[in-house]
Amino acid sequence: MRGEILRLYKSVHTWTGIVTGMLLFVCFYAGALTIFAEPLAHWASPPAGGSISIEAADRLIEKTLAARPEAAKDFTLRLATANEPARLSWRKSRSDDVVWSATLGADGEARIERANVSGLGAFVDTIHRTAGLPLDRETGTTVMGVVSAVYAVALVSGLILVLPSLAKDFLALRFTGNLKRMWLDAHNLVGVASFPFHLVIALTAVVFGLHEPIYDALDHAVYDGRLPTIMRSTGPFAGVKRDEQKAPIKKVAELVAAVASASPNFSPASLHYRDAGTHGALVRVIGEDPRFLSRGGGFAVLRGATAEIVNVDYLPEKQSGWTAAVSPFFALHFGSYGGVPVRWAYFFLGLAGAFLFYSGNLLWIESRRRTARRHGEQVVQTTASRLMAAASIGVCLGCVCALSVAIVSTKWLYGHVEDVDAWRRGIYHAVFFGALAFALLRGAARAGAELAYAAALGALALPVTSVAAWAAPGLGPWAAVDPESAGVDIVAFGAALCFATLGRATARRAELGPTDSVWSARRPREASRGLRIPLSSNERAAAIGAGDGDVHG
Structure with missing residues (x-):
């Protein structure tokens, strides 16, 4: 040369x-x-006691919503693990920086407290993403x-x-x-x-860091301002209408079982509830399938009142086409x-x-x-x-x-x-x-x-x-x-x-x-x-x- x-x-x-x-x-x-x-x-977190059964998660939801009914609009249930009990978290509004957290105490009552906006793992990840x-x-x-x-x-x-x-x-x-x-x-x-x-790492980091400017540019240059509408129409909640008629939510075990029927090897980690307590309630069951290489696992969308499956396209096993091809590539960034x-x-x-x-x-x-x-x-x-x-x-x-x-x-x-x-x-x-x-x-x-x-x-x-x-x-x-x-x-x-x-x-x-x-x-x-x-x-x-x-x- x-x-x-x-x-x-x-x-x-x-x-x-x-x-x-x-x-x-x-x-x-x-x-x-x-x-x-x-x-x-x-290592850095205090030991947490409490039950690790799914039944405990149902009691936690019931007790928390009774004490804080405003949480029903949008909350996340983190399922229990060997080290951590089930935990429910929510914000009073989307613009609110304060995160509230609830766990089930030994007396069976919900212990509600202001949570850290991010834990130690999220803090280190933020330093990783932003170089501090x-x-x-x-x-x-x-x-x-x-x-x-x-x-x-x-x-x-x-x-x-x-x-x-x-x-x-x-x-x-x-x-x-x-x-x-x-x-x-x-x-x-x-x-x-x-x-x-x-x-x-370099190529995926470019996409992770610049996807918002890229989407904005595409919206103006290609989609004439219609990209947000198009994304909503093809998203996981597409076609689902709100129904505020009161209806009890299904138990956590029933929701998990419904997802297992569609993907037996899928392992749920958390459930994200929207409009809980209404007939139009939706639950996003989030987790991982160890057989597939995917970024952040996947999820299925169910109706909270009936446990009917609404969308399984985002489960690792059900992905197809462009998503199935691109998802493993981005997963290489995380080593998960x-x-x-x-x-x-x-x-x-x-x-x-x-x-x-x-x-x-x-x-x-x-x-x-x-x-x-x-x-x-x-x-x-x-x-x-x-x-x-x-x-x-x-x-x-x-x-x-x-x-x-x-x-x-x-x-x-x-x-x-x-x-x-x-x-x-x-x-x-x-x-x-x-x-x-x-x-x-x-x-x-x-x-x-x-x-x-x-x-x-x-x-x-x-x-x-x-x-x-x-x-x-x-x-x-x-x-x-x-x-x-x-x-x-x-x-x-x-x-x-x-x-x-x-x-x-x-x-x-x-x-x-x-x-x-x-x-x-x-x-x-x-x-x-x-x-x-x-x-x-x-x-x-x-x-x-x-x-x-x-x-x-």
């Missing part, structure tokens, strides 16, 4: 990566955590849709760059003194090996298929993706120093380079620290504040922007090590909180000894060890690496004074990187 073409693609890959890299790090790191959002939420930008969810998701489109360009241009040397260098990972070479090898290996995964092995694979792919963006920024920053040396120029780290390096450290490690602190704070805040979700968001942004400001003030070299140690402490706070809750119950947090919670603590402890190792390596690089590097904590004049530190030959090679273009560890 001609040199000028390669240089063009390198420029495209570099600048698209720089523009999107830090935001995508946040998305991928948070996305890796969303794979295990349920265990995380279980201080915007509303819709705007943040749209911004990340644009970023994902740029990300797709970076992917394709990066693959074209490595194609000429793919056969020779694909599996090469050279652990030599030149850390720049090792980081580049690792960056290329991870990028090429996970290219199909990243391409699917294939059981535990696939979830772990997505978890590590998400972390590997975060590494790609982190290492990409580091490679670009150090490549400028290498270019200057190659041309015999004096290496001068510009203010822009230092700010880029500090911002990369602050955003990436700040996100890691902020998520850990937000997760831990959830467990400590329950029972002490009314709106846990608002506090959690505030804590996340305070830690994130605090870490970013710290990195900009301290510089990349020092902040890289110090924030890595802070990330280690943040991860370690999870198992420490669990041990403290077990050893001193009066502190507030509850002790959870089930396998899910223990798994969260073990993974968090492993993450703490990894971040501590990163901090140690980064600190050593800052003290012993080339002084003309942006990752060095020493000034050039300090090196000229003959600073001597006893090192073995292996340590010296690892710290200094044997010359040009190395990148901090």
Whole structure:
């Protein structure tokens, strides 16, 4: 391939990566955590008692509607699981931000309280969708849709760059003194090996983020403003008329049985009621079918007063045509298929993706120093380079620290504040922007090590909180000894060890690496004074990187 073409693609890959890299790090790191959002939420949530029978769900609906009749217009029943009792939630109106929740107490009465707008799993997912930008969810998701489109360009241009040397260098990972070479090898290996995964993530994220603008454009350009009407006429409730004549709703078991008759392998998780207590009541039974690859499972629509099936077109087993073809493709974004092995694979792919963006920024920053040396120029780290390096450290490690602190704070805040979700968001942004400001003030070299140690402490706070809750119950947090919670603590402890190792390596690089590097904590004049530190030959090679273009560890 001609040199000028390669240089063009390198420029495209570099600048698209720089523009999107830090935001995508946040998305991928948070996305890796969303794979295990349920265990995380279980770890952070207080133990919930109560019956897990379907009959309990019927009593919950009856008691709640007797106490809060306005909820009958629109409410959702979350069926009980082994860890959680049945829960009913609703809003007083669609525009109301306050969500109310009801569970059945041991005395058989409904316990009604103001619920968190979103739980811990939903919070981490919002960070994943919006990169933690201080915007509303819709705007943040749209911004990340644009970023994902740029990300797709970076992917394709990066693959074209490595194609000429793919056969020779694909599996090469050279652990030599030149850390720049090792980081580049690792960056290329991870990028090429996970290219199909990243391409699917990029394309689906573009659609998820930009579907509203796309629909608006189609509505004006193609459908002449009739798209909302067309979508309603072909939607799951098409042809169903409201009937406000009073009529009792069928029991939950009857509604579930009706869906089972249409799709025996379908497993319901929740029921969404509309106009309950009227003859025109509709119930959307939502769940999953493990035999099919689909985004968010599927649902069937039934008449609440008779359990008559109205629409089964959205059940995974009944999908056909375009929906059946597209749904599995979008499901690939979520890793909600294939059981535990696939979830772990997505978890590590998400972390590997975060590494790609982190290492990409580091490679670009150090490549400028290498270019200057190659041309015999004096290496001068510009203010822009230092700010880029500090911002990369602050955003990436700040996100890691902020998520850990937000997760831990959830467990400590329950029972002490009314709106846990608002506090959690505030804590996340305070830690994130605090870490970013710290990195900009301290510089990349020092902040890289110090924030890595802070990330280690943040991860370690999870198992420490669990041990403290077990050893001193009066502190507030509850002790959870089930396998899910223990798994969260073990993974968090492993993450703490990894971040501590990163901090140690980064600190050593800052003290012993080339002084003309942006990752060095020493000034050039300090090196000229003959600073001597006893090192073995292996340590010296690892710290200094044997010359040009190395990148901090």
